Amino acid sequence: EAGVAQSPRYKIIEKRQSVAFWCNPISGHATLYWYQQILGQGPKLLIQFQNNGVVDDSQLPKDRFSAERLKGVDSTLKIQPAKLEDSAVYLCASSLVPGQGAQRSYNEQFFGPGTRLTVL
Amino acid sequence: AQKITQTQPGMFVQEKEAVTLDCTYDTSDPSYGLFWYKQPSSGEMIFLIYQGSYDQQNATEGRYSLNFQKARKSANLVISASQLGDSAMYFCAMREGSNQGGKLIFGQGTELSVKP
Numbered sequence: 164e165a166g167v168a169q170s171p172r173y174k175i176i177e178k179r180q181s182v183a184f185w186c187n188p189i190s191g192h193a194t195l196y197w198y199q200q201i202l203g204q205g206p207k208l209l210i211q212f213q214n215n216g217v218v219d220d221s222q223l224p225k226d227r228f229s230a231e232r233l234k235g236v237d238s239t240l241k242i243q244p245a246k247l248e249d250s251a252v253y254l255c256a257s258s259l260v261p262g263q264g265a266q267r268s269y270n271e272q273f274f275g276p277g278t279r280l281t282v283l
Numbered sequence: 284a285q286k287i288t289q290t291q292p293g294m295f296v297q298e299k300e301a302v303t304l305d306c307t308y309d310t311s312d313p314s315y316g317l318f319w320y321k322q323p324s325s326g327e328m329i330f331l332i333y334q335g336s337y338d339q340q341n342a343t344e345g346r347y348s349l350n351f352q353k354a355r356k357s358a359n360l361v362i363s364a365s366q367l368g369d370s371a372m373y374f375c376a377m378r379e380g381s382n383q384g385g386k387l388i389f390g391q392g393t394e395l396s397v398k399p
Contacts, residue, residue, distance in 0.1 A: 206374075207389070276325060
């Protein structure tokens with residue numbers, strides 16, 4: 164079974180530029196998460212989708228960050244314009260919808276390799 | 284207030300010995316789940332073990348076990364017979380509520396180094 168795919172793996176941009184990250188979840192996983200992991204910290208949820216609807220975007224800085232999940236599969240996270248403090252690893256994760264074929268009752272999240280963003 | 288606290292920024296352990304990584308949590312929800320993830324230098328988060336708030340027994344998965352002390356709100360990870368490949372960052376995380384699709388709240392992590 165293929166895991167969560169993300170691209171690019173690394174990105175370096177100047178502040179005030181824009182950048183986009185792509186995520187392809189595990190096939191059949193209806194729930195998709197974007198986390199931001201700043202160096203030395205644990206990941207923090209930015210946005211959660213179930214199919215193509217937003218479940219939680221309470222910690223997404225909406226003045227500069229946007230995300231979409233067209234057709235309920237792939238997702239794109241965009242930052243425009245980028246700030247120095249956006250330097251981080253952006254992790255995408257996916258999981259099954261609870262109660263619908265979850266292999267285990269606790270329905271763990273599966274993570275991709277992340278995109279490391281450096282803003283200069 | 285921190286919901287997940289990992290007080291050990293870094294730990295060293297000798298190969299083949301056991302090591303305990305500490306995690307305390309804070310929640311008023313009676314239903315919650317606790318997760319441990321491993322993050323090697325490659326960056327991917329790898330799920331290790333889960334403990335539910337209503338589980339009567341401590342969780343075990345191979346060399347990993349979870350020392351769950353509900354009254355003390357602690358969920359320490361025990362790795363037995365450490366291997367060189369265990370060197371990585373380890374994160375404790377919590378999911379509050381009974382919604383199994385909810386977000387994970389992570390601690391700051393502990394960097395484990397296994398010495399040969």
